[in-house]
Amino acid sequence: MGLSDRKKKILQIVVDDYIQTAVPVSSKQITSKYLTDISSATVRSELSALEELGYLSQPHTSAGRVPSSKAYKLYVTELMQKDKKLTQSELDYIKSVFLQKADNIETVLKSATKVISELTSYTTLAVSSHEASDRLVNVKLFRVKQDSALLIILTDTKIFKDNFIELPADMTDDQLEETNNILAKFCQGKTIEEFCDTELELEDSFLGFKHIFLNVINALKEYIEQSECYTEGEDKILSHPEYADVVKIKEFLSVVTDKDKVFDLMSGEDKELKINVKVGSEGYDNIPDGCSLVSATYFAGGTKLGTYGVIGPERMDYQKVVAVIEHVGQIIESILKNR
Amino acid sequence: MGLSDRKKKILQIVVDDYIQTAVPVSSKQITSKYLTDISSATVRSELSALEELGYLSQPHTSAGRVPSSKAYKLYVTELMQKDKKLTQSELDYIKSVFLQKADNIETVLKSATKVISELTSYTTLAVSSHEASDRLVNVKLFRVKQDSALLIILTDTKIFKDNFIELPADMTDDQLEETNNILAKFCQGKTIEEFCDTELELEDSFLGFKHIFLNVINALKEYIEQSECYTEGEDKILSHPEYADVVKIKEFLSVVTDKDKVFDLMSGEDKELKINVKVGSEGYDNIPDGCSLVSATYFAGGTKLGTYGVIGPERMDYQKVVAVIEHVGQIIESILKNR
DNA sequence: GGTTAGCACTCAAAAGGTTAAAGTGCTAAC
DNA sequence: GTTAGCACTTTAACCTTTTGAGTGCTAACC
Numbered sequence: 001m002g003l004s005d006r007k008k009k010i011l012q013i014v015v016d017d018y019i020q021t022a023v024p025v026s027s028k029q030i031t032s033k034y035l036t037d038i039s040s041a042t043v044r045s046e047l048s049a050l051e052e053l054g055y056l057s058q059p060h061t062s063a064g065r066v067p068s069s070k071a072y073k074l075y076v077t078e079l080m081q082k083d084k085k086l087t088q089s090e091l092d093y094i095k096s097v098f099l100q101k102a103d104n105i106e107t108v109l110k111s112a113t114k115v116i117s118e119l120t121s122y123t124t125l126a127v128s129s130h131e132a133s134d135r136l137v138n139v140k141l142f143r144v145k146q147d148s149a150l151l152i153i154l155t156d157t158k159i160f161k162d163n164f165i166e167l168p169a170d171m172t173d174d175q176l177e178e179t180n181n182i183l184a185k186f187c188q189g190k191t192i193e194e195f196c197d198t199e200l201e202l203e204d205s206f207l208g209f210k211h212i213f214l215n216v217i218n219a220l221k222e223y224i225e226q227s228e229c230y231t232e233g234e235d236k237i238l239s240h241p242e243y244a245d246v247v248k249i250k251e252f253l254s255v256v257t258d259k260d261k262v263f264d265l266m267s268g269e270d271k272e273l274k275i276n277v278k279v280g281s282e283g284y285d286n287i288p289d290g291c292s293l294v295s296a297t298y299f300a301g302g303t304k305l306g307t308y309g310v311i312g313p314e315r316m317d318y319q320k321v322v323a324v325i326e327h328v329g330q331i332i333e334s335i336l337k338n339r
Numbered sequence: 340m341g342l343s344d345r346k347k348k349i350l351q352i353v354v355d356d357y358i359q360t361a362v363p364v365s366s367k368q369i370t371s372k373y374l375t376d377i378s379s380a381t382v383r384s385e386l387s388a389l390e391e392l393g394y395l396s397q398p399h400t401s402a403g404r405v406p407s408s409k410a411y412k413l414y415v416t417e418l419m420q421k422d423k424k425l426t427q428s429e430l431d432y433i434k435s436v437f438l439q440k441a442d443n444i445e446t447v448l449k450s451a452t453k454v455i456s457e458l459t460s461y462t463t464l465a466v467s468s469h470e471a472s473d474r475l476v477n478v479k480l481f482r483v484k485q486d487s488a489l490l491i492i493l494t495d496t497k498i499f500k501d502n503f504i505e506l507p508a509d510m511t512d513d514q515l516e517e518t519n520n521i522l523a524k525f526c527q528g529k530t531i532e533e534f535c536d537t538e539l540e541l542e543d544s545f546l547g548f549k550h551i552f553l554n555v556i557n558a559l560k561e562y563i564e565q566s567e568c569y570t571e572g573e574d575k576i577l578s579h580p581e582y583a584d585v586v587k588i589k590e591f592l593s594v595v596t597d598k599d600k601v602f603d604l605m606s607g608e609d610k611e612l613k614i615n616v617k618v619g620s621e622g623y624d625n626i627p628d629g630c631s632l633v634s635a636t637y638f639a640g641g642t643k644l645g646t647y648g649v650i651g652p653e654r655m656d657y658q659k660v661v662a663v664i665e666h667v668g669q670i671i672e673s674i675l676k677n678r
Numbered sequence: 679g680g681t682t683a684g685c686a687c688t689c690a691a692a693a694g695g696t697t698a699a700a701g702t703g704c705t706a707a708c
Numbered sequence: 709g710t711t712a713g714c715a716c717t718t719t720a721a722c723c724t725t726t727t728g729a730g731t732g733c734t735a736a737c738c
Contacts, residue, residue, distance in 0.1 A: 026730055039682050044731070062689045062730045104503065140481065144493060152491075154483060164443065234573060235592035238585055246583055253574035365701055378711050383702070401701045401718045 003053075010035070010046050011055055012079040015067045019315055022241045024064030069280035069314060072292065076277045076318050084319040086327060090119055098331050108335065109306055110230055112328050117233035119324045122312035123256055126230040127266045130223050131304050132193035139183045139195075139216060141165060143176055151219050155192070156303060163219045165212065179209060183216065192220050229259045229266075242290065242313045252288045256311065261286065266295065266307045275322055280314050290314055294321045298329050300336040342392075349374070349385050350394055351418040354406045358654055361580045363403030408619030408653065411631065415616045415657050423658040425666060429458055437670050447674065448645055449569055451667050456572035458663045461651035462595055465569040466605045469562050470643050471532035478522045478534075478555060480504060482515055490558050494531070495642060502558045504551065518548060522555065531559050568598045568605075581629065581652045591627045595650065600625065605634065605646045614661055619653050629653055633660045637668050639675040 003011070013034045014025045027040040027047060035043065047065050050056045055074070056065040067075070086094075097111050109128050117124035134155040141149040144164070151163045167176070182202075187195050196217050202210060234256050237243050243252065255261045265286045268276060278284050278293045287293055294316070295309035308328075310321045342350070352373045353364045366379040366386060374382065386404050389395045394413070395404040406414070425433075436450050448467050456463035473494040480488040483503070490502045506515070521541075526534050535556050541549060573595050576582050582591065594600045604625045607615060617623050617632045626632055633655070634648035647667075649660045 024730095028730075040730095041682050041684095041732095042680080045681090048732080058731085060689055061687085061732090062728090064730070137483070142479065142481065142491060144476070150491070150493075152481060152489070154489075232596075234596045235589060238589045238592065244585055246577055246585075246588070249585070249588060250574060250577045253577065257571075257573045363701090367701075379701095380703095380711050380713095381709080384710090387703080397702085399718055400703090400716085401699090403701070 003050075007046055007050060008079060010043060011050055011067075011071060012075065014047075014050075014056065014065055015071055015075045015079065018067055019317055022315060024059055024066050026064035029064065067315075069282060072279040072314055072318075076279065080319050082319075082322070084323045086119075086323055090324075091327070093119070094328060094331055098335055105305065106228065108332060109228070112308065112332060113230045113232045116308060116310060116324055116328055117236065120310055120312075120317070120321050121233070121236050121239065122310045122316065122321065123234050123236050124232045125256070125262050125266055125309045125311060126306055127263055128228045128230075128306035129267075129304050130192075130225075130227060132196075132224050133191050134303055135189070135191050136187040136195055139187045139220075140180050141167075141176060141183070141212075141216075143167070143173070149176070151216060153220065153223060156301065163222070165215045165219065167212065168209070171209070175209065178206070179212060182206075183213075192224060196220055227263060229262050231256060231262065237312065240313050240315075242315065248290070252291065255286070255288050265293065265311070266309055268295065268307070275325060277318065277322075287311070292316050292318075294318065294325060296325050296329055298332055300333060305332070305336075342389075346385055346389060347418060349382060350389055350406075350410060351414065353386075353389075353395065353404055354410055354414045354418065357406055358656055361654060363398055363405050365403035368403065406654075408621060411618040411653055411657075412616075415618065419658050421658075421661070423662045425458075425662055429663075430666070432458070433667060433670055437674055444644065445567065447671060448567070451647065451671060452569045452571045455647060455649060455663055455667055456575065459649055459651075459656070459660050460572075460575050460578065461649045461655065461660065462573050462575050463571045464595070464601050464605055464648045464650060465645055466602055467567045467569075467645035468606075468643050469531075469564075469566060471535075471563050472530050473642055474528070474530050475526040475534055478526045478559075479519050480506075480515060480522070480551075480555075482506070482512070488515070490555060492559065492562060495640065502561070504554045504558065506551065507548065510548070514548065517545070518551060521545075522552075531563060535559055566602060568601050570595060570601065576651065579652050579654075581654065587629070591630065594625070594627050604632065604650070605648055607634065607646070614664060616657065616661075626650070631655050631657075633657065633664060635664050635668055637671055639672060644671070644675075 010030065013030055017025045017029065017033070027043040030043050031038060031040045047056060050071075051058070051065065055068055055071040057068055058065060094115055097115050098108070105128065109126050113124050113126045137154040137156055138152070139154070140152045142152060143149045147167050147169045149165050149167050151165050153163075182200075186198060186200065190198070200210075200213055202213075234253060237252055237256075238249065243249050255265070275294065275296045278287060278295075281287045281289045281291060284293075288311075290313060291311055292314050293309050293311045295307055297307045298305045308325060310316075310325065312321075349369065352369055356364045356368065356372070366382040369382050370377060370379045386395060389410075390397070390404065394407055394410040396407055397404055433454055436454050437447070444467065448465050452463050452465045476493040476495055477491070478493070479491045481491060482488050486506050486508045488504050488506050490504050492502075521539075525537060525539065529537070539552055541552075573592060576591055576595075577588065582588050594604070614633065614635045617626060617634075620626045620628045620630060623632075627650075629652060630650055631653050632648050632650050634646055636646045637644045647664060649655075649664065651660075
């Protein structure tokens with residue numbers, strides 16, 4: 001069911017114009033601004049056909065046409081210009097932010113969220129995932145009080161997490177060091193999953209400390225389940241005319257300000273570095289009604305770092321959003337490679 | 340300029356009623372619901388006098404009275420019933436949350452923010468402060484790669500922070516251990532401020548590592564400046580009728596979703612455990628127009644843990660908010676004391 | 679057969695007008 | 709000092725009219 005070239009062109013014009021203006025697009029608009037060589041009556045019959053096919057709709061009989069979800073989907077995959085370039089000042093801005101702040105993965109995630117939100121003018125979400133397949137670099141206990149230690153988990157992407165573990169009150173520093181040596185040997189080159197599955201064999205003299213190792217494993221399991229969640233620009237949605245209604249704002253904010261819901265939203269199946277676009281809420285029950293989500297998962301050296309997403313009205317500047325997310329992804333990857 | 344008892348009573352009724360209903364209070368309302376023994380005409384003249392004194396105003400001539408900021412201020416300090424008790428289920432809820440999650444200070448802060456927001460139905464903000472007067476328990480470097488180490492800072496309130504420090508490539512493990520011993524000795528019982536001011540005397544053989552110590556001090560100074568910021572229930576504001584207007588919502592959200600602004604808001608001068616109420620935006624230029632902020636700073640063993648605040652419309656249920664904040668503060672303190 | 683001018687038709691948004699209800703302030707009497 | 713009574717004010721709700729934008733259809737045109 002291929003659309004004729006002219007239909008595609010007209011559909012693209014309608015979507016482009018509507019994304020920019022938020023005003024239903026009329027046949028006259030199209031002929032005066034874009035297609036000056038054909039008459040509005042011709043366009044009108046094409047629009048009517050596109051409506052028949054489900055790509056457009058009218059808010060009311062005497063209004064212009066508005067794209068449907070189906071139109072946005074086609075727009076994203078086929079119609080829109082995909083190699084949109086960011087301006088030099090935007091590129092410079094991105095670079096400057098990441099040069100400054102790249103100390104640890106959390107900072108990078110936070111900065112990325114902020115940068116994306118700033119440049120796109122949409123709410124930006126991110127979750128940092130801790131995967132069972134993350135490779136461990138070291139696991140170490142660090143005594144705090146006589147009977148408790150801080151657990152440090154280091155993975156190859158330098159993400160790490162902290163947790164308190166109880167120690168037997170009579171454990172000596174030497175014994176703790178020995179424990180750390182055993183932990184270091186155990187985790188050598190293993191993924192978290194592999195570490196947790198390892199049957200640990202302790203010397204008899206160490207059996208009394210077995211529960212420490214079990215606690216470490218528990219902490220690792222907990223670590224996998226946890227994920228940090230970052231949000232920026234929750235207020236950005238208000239600049240868009242479709243959110244003039246308090247009820248809609250409420251619906252949007254109740255999702256975006258709830259970390260659990262954000263996590264649900266972002267924990268898609270996307271295993272590729274490719275950009276994922278979900279238009280409209282149909283089929284995706286987590287996305288607020290009438291919203292779209294553009295997301296990407298960033299990797300460094302095979303390890304999943306986290307997922308980013310821009311969420312906004314269906315009438316979203318997909319070109320810009322895709323360009324920004326793509327570029328930030330490249331920058332992050334190059335930063336993490338060089339360290 | 341003492342108000343007569345009757346004026347106070349009437350003012351209290353107006354504020355109470357308006358907080359509950361958000362509808363301008365009329366003289367008839369007052370006489371039929373609260374003061375059945377006097378006539379509405381009498382109340383009317385009192386209301387008129389209260390308006391003259393700046394405690395009340397009218398949205399328009401044929402409307403009831405609405406409290407002014409001045410009225411809310413008086414209400415908070417004098418008029419409102421202060422020993423409002425939480426219900427048993429509310430108390431149980433608070434207890435259950437904190438029993439479950441008290442692993443580290445960040446978790447406690449997050450839970451507290453959530454609990455307060457949930458129980459009050461207002462947006463809740465919190466910042467965890469790192470004070471120069473925090474007492475150090477230990478400072479330790481933990482090698483990650485040959486040339487970089489993770490810095491762990493432990494203070495007596497168990498808050499801690501992490502940061503990477505560069506090591507000379509040829510530094511041995513023994514030298515690192517020695518460095519840690521020196522750090523441990525140096526920080527013994529000192530506050531962060533004292534630690535940073537200490538003139539460190541190194542043995543000749545260790546002078547080559549002096550920059551490590553300087554970096555640690557820098558990290559500590561950075562640590563003091565940093566502060567985490569938690570927000571919950573940004574969407575709660577939308578339930579209140581005064582926020583039916585998108586412009587007002589925008590103003591509110593632009594403050595509440597901006598971590599820098601939240602920090603400004605919360606970094607008041609409050610050194611006491613007392614509850615601080617800022618009514619209306621006049622004089623406090625960070626608070627969004629027409630908002631009030633009820634905040635408290637929590638301490639544990641003399642160390643400032645962080646500041647909490649509930650922000651919402653001037654027409655806020657101060658009784659409830661104060662009661663919740665007070666109670667959560669007590670719970671946190673008792674938790675942190677028993678560990 | 680596609681394209682176009684012309685025109686009747688539809689609908690929403692804006693503007694204007696009317697009414698009803700709520701609440702006050704004032705006055706005169708108690 | 710308190711109260712009943714009444715005139716006055718103002719908003720909110722409702723209805724009506726007008727205006728303008730945009731379409732769909734038809735008949736003519738190439």
